[in-house]
Amino acid sequence: MLQYATNIVKIRQKLVKHFRCSSTSAKPNLTDTITINNKTFKRDDYTNITDKIVCLAQKSLHTTPHHPISLVRQRIVNYFYKTFLNSRRNPLFSVYDNLSPIVSLAQNFDSLLIPENHPSRLKSDCYYINREYLLRAHTTAHQAELIRAGLDNFLIVGDVYRRDEIDSKHYPVFHQLDAVRLKTKDQLFSCENDLKLFDCDDTACIPGGPTKQRCHTFEAFKLMEHELKTTLVGLAKELFGNQVRYRWVDTSFPFTQPSWELEVYYNNEWLEILGCGIMMQSLLTNVGVNNRIGWAFGLGLERIAMCLFKIQDIRLFWSNDSGFLNQFKDDDLKSPIIYKPISQHPQCIHDISFWLPEDKTDSLSFCSNDFYDLVRNVAGDLVEQVLLVDQFTHPKSGKKSLCYRIIYRHMERTLTNAEVNEVHQLIECAASDQFGVTIR
């Protein structure tokens, strides 16, 4: 018992040190500031970004030569360069891959017509720096500012940040590529002078199909839809081969109407690879564009890289292991690379059960994403998966108990029991310190 108590004291000291040596503290601190990429911000009651995320915000995998994420970016950019040429046979699209991931709520949400009560704004889903800034949750956040700056055809590539579960397909930072193409009446209809882009007429809605925006003429809408879909099917074929099976699925986004997802059939299942649509005309008028109609799309680079290179675990993209990185050194972008797994080391599984304090039993004050961030912050990439395996409310006391299963596995070596035990105890201590939970 005494032995256990002295161990806990030691672990607490470690935990204090762990958090003291980094720029942010484990507990939210309302008076403090936070520094990310050399910029300092005031913390407030919205701040939920952790040290781990601040560190990840410094890497630039999408522009690191030979990195698989960068290879997929290059393949897509090259496809756009060769598909869209101006009259002098130069690429029409320009590429922005170096924009700061720190954006305002106005950029990430308001400029894209995302309503105040939209779930994507929730604190449980985004990494907020404070009430004014966050780490972008999608590269779409930059569309409006680039259009306002006068661009008509552009791609945006960058790292994006979302609070999510921990498993082989999710990581709090991943990479997206967005595209925008705007066309004037003359560009869309060439010599057909009597056709118009805009008309306040909705007689041409397709029965049962996705609805065009009222302000667009049927001809303008159909030509844009056609160009968007042929471009994206061409892209899917470029990436997955000419034989790829694909299908369009209707969906909705606040910034496009109509909106679609493109799915490809891969490994015996339908896989959603991108979202797209005809841009909301009010998004364009809000940034001063009155004479153009636009299409746009956005896709995630990790998902495509995982398929193309047969990479099973998303953490590998962040690995410095040369056994992984050297497999992508081939300079020929078109050559198929199939990643050969570096040896799989054994898993080590531990459960953690705790009572929530009474003031946190409602779902608003504690969510699983809070716990996942704590695990990431303490254990980093040692954790392969976290699962909520049990929850119940005590019938008499009304107290709520949660049990999470934490699956530890290092990607490059076998973990010892001793080190996993230590990390697991650090997680228990951090959970009781940060959330006031009682470990069972």
Ligand code: DAH
């Ligand atoms: N931003 C969307 C997402 O992260 C993807 C997206 C959909 C981007 C439609 C677009 C678009 O530019 O037009 O899920």
